[in-house]
Amino acid sequence: MKSISKYFLNGLIIIVPIAITIFVVAQIFSFAENILGRHLPQSIHFPGIGLLAVVILLVLTGWLSSHWLLKEVLQWGERLAGSIPVVKFIYNSVKKISTALFESQQLLKNAVLVPYPHQGVKALGFLMPELSVPLAQHFNEEHVCVFVPLSLNMTAGVNILVAKQDVIALDVTSESALQYVLTAGAIMPDTGKATNI
Numbered sequence: 757m758k759s760i761s762k763y764f765l766n767g768l769i770i771i772v773p774i775a776i777t778i779f780v781v782a783q784i785f786s787f788a789e790n791i792l793g794r795h796l797p798q799s800i801h802f803p804g805i806g807l808l809a810v811v812i813l814l815v816l817t818g819w820l821s822s823h824w825l826l827k828e829v830l831q832w833g834e835r836l837a838g839s840i841p842v843v844k845f846i847y848n849s850v851k852k853i854s855t856a857l858f859e860s861q862q863l864l865k866n867a868v869l870v871p872y873p874h875q876g877v878k879a880l881g882f883l884m885p886e887l888s889v890p891l892a893q894h895f896n897e898e899h900v901c902v903f904v905p906l907s908l909n910m911t912a913g914v915n916i917l918v919a920k921q922d923v924i925a926l927d928v929t930s931e932s933a934l935q936y937v938l939t940a941g942a943i944m945p946d947t948g949k950a951t952n953i
Contacts, residue, residue: 867933867945869924870902872916879904880936880945883923884915891917907940 788809837847866883873879881904892899898920905913926933928945935943 865930867926867928867930868902869926870904870916870918871922872904872914872918878924880926880933881905881913881916882933883925887917895919897921905937907937 834847838844868881868883869878870881871878872881881902884901884903887899887901891901895917899917900920900923901915902918902923903913903915926945932943932945936945
């Protein structure tokens, strides 16, 4: 009976991630197909056209944005959005987040330990970009920004400013650090040396 339970758990460990991945990819395909299928005649509709159209749209927009005319149009649109109070806040926030996520190669890459929520305990976090001058000028010693995510929920957490000398850099892969957070510690990060940054 023990061996059956063991095999059952092993099966779950193998099948569940594959099933979730297939489900997510299938949903993306389905969403793209449904959106495009409403506006195209049935004669030119074929499986995969939605995803193909999204990829072409992204590449075309990126290519056009490198030309001066579209740059001028985009800048005009940004100035227009910047003149409307509520829209300005939403647009600027989303743009900054998108830029940080898609352009930064180091976001959520450097796993560290920090004293949080108080001295005497440690929490796993991720080193964020360098502090801006308005923040850094309020400290006598060098501080860094660390994002401490909530377990089971990477979309929530706190950003804390910590003295650099109190931050311990972890010699672990970013994937294993993320797994540690997402599983509430059920999967521990890969072991490795830890040194002060």
